[in-house]
Amino acid sequence: MALWRIRAYHLASGFCPIREWYAAQNVEVRAEFDAALATLSATADWSDTWQFKELTKSHTGLGEIRFKLEGPPLRRFRPVGIWPPIVQREFILLLGCEKALGAYIPRDAFTLALEYKRRLERGEGEVHDYT
Amino acid sequence: MTTPDAIWRRLSDKKYREHYALSFLKRSVAFQIKTLRTKHCGSQAELAQAAGITQGVVSRAEDPDYGNLTFNTVGRIASGFDMAFIGKFVPWSELAEFSQNLSEEEFANLPTFEEENSAISPLGQLGKVENASPDSHVLFRKPPQPVAVSDSGGQYAQSERSISGGGVFNSDTGGAAAYGAARGAAACSY
Numbered sequence: 001m002a003l004w005r006i007r008a009y010h011l012a013s014g015f016c017p018i019r020e021w022y023a024a025q026n027v028e029v030r031a032e033f034d035a036a037l038a039t040l041s042a043t044a045d046w047s048d049t050w051q052f053k054e055l056t057k058s059h060t061g062l063g064e065i066r067f068k069l070e071g072p073p074l075r076r077f078r079p080v081g082i083w084p085p086i087v088q089r090e091f092i093l094l095l096g097c098e099k100a101l102g103a104y105i106p107r108d109a110f111t112l113a114l115e116y117k118r119r120l121e122r123g124e125g126e127v128h129d130y131t
Numbered sequence: 132m133t134t135p136d137a138i139w140r141r142l143s144d145k146k147y148r149e150h151y152a153l154s155f156l157k158r159s160v161a162f163q164i165k166t167l168r169t170k171h172c173g174s175q176a177e178l179a180q181a182a183g184i185t186q187g188v189v190s191r192a193e194d195p196d197y198g199n200l201t202f203n204t205v206g207r208i209a210s211g212f213d214m215a216f217i218g219k220f221v222p223w224s225e226l227a228e229f230s231q232n233l234s235e236e237e238f239a240n241l242p243t244f245e246e247e248n249s250a251i252s253p254l255g256q257l258g259k260v261e262n263a264s265p266d267s268h269v270l271f272r273k274p275p276q277p278v279a280v281s282d283s284g285g286q287y288a289q290s291e292r293s294i295s296g297g298g299v300f301n302s303d304t305g306g307a308a309a310y311g312a313a314r315g316a317a318a319c320s321y
Contacts, residue, residue, distance in 0.1 A: 031150035
């Protein structure tokens with residue numbers, strides 16, 4: 001059984017950023033992301049895996065899932081969630097993100113993710129299982 | 132967590148399932164290697180030594196994005212764990228179930244050959260493995276099978292006898308205890 005529960009943040013309007021991002025990706029990205037989630041869910045310690053990185057400094061409070069698609073062109077993806085977890089072994093996905101040429105798409109991904117996190121902490125929006 | 136229904140629905144897209152199967156294959160093999168290495172060997176260098184490969188190869192094998200492992204490398208790594216790796220074609224439902232139920236615990240508790248052999252009754256054992264004769268009469272031996280699960284872990288049948296290919300397997304003599312005692316032996320330290 002999976003060790004982790006993957007969840008998704010929904011804004012008060014019902015809009016779910018991670019779902020929207022997922023739906024906009026092509027089938028290769030979606031499959032890669034789902035496979036990454038499957039193995040991460042089975043991994044107890046996320047601090048010791050190539051598939052996840054805790055963010056620091058101005059992005060403290062967030063963590064990014066890391067996966068890539070071989071190219072050309074090589075594409076790197078960094079879906080972002082809340083880290084450390086609010087509830088033990090529950091990872092809340094906030095939004096999807098791609099890293100390209102040192103920048104992020106969307107460009108303000110981490111600012112936006114921190115804003116979503118703040119909204120959740122204020123009780124705005126909801127968290128649902130990511131399926 | 133993705134539900135079985137959700138996985139199955141996504142697999143209905145042929146292109147998706149092709150990519151998912153490939154991605155899950157490379158990620159789950161890397162996942163297994165890292166889980167087994169952490170449990171049995173400790174460092175990548177120790178596994179590398181046991182497998183006769185370099186630490187860099189172990190590092191790549193544990194990289195879920197790498198995806199270019201050869202059968203030879205995986206076979207050597209399996210040898211380093213003293214376990215077998217089998218490639219197997221399966222229906223999509225089995226992939227869905229496997230990915231849904233993937234867990235570190237499943238792989239962290241896999242026994243090495245020595246551990247399995249120790250768990251088998253004296254009649255079925257090869258004895259000290261290094262001295263086992265290649266023309267041993269025990270051609271096919273069945274490892275102990277879990278028959279019940281309790282809070283304290285798997286229990287093996289107290290009386291189980293089967294005849295397979297001319298070899299007799301008998302676990303009357305406390306296979307479970309021996310199996311448990313053999314657990315934890317470092318697979319890489321030989």
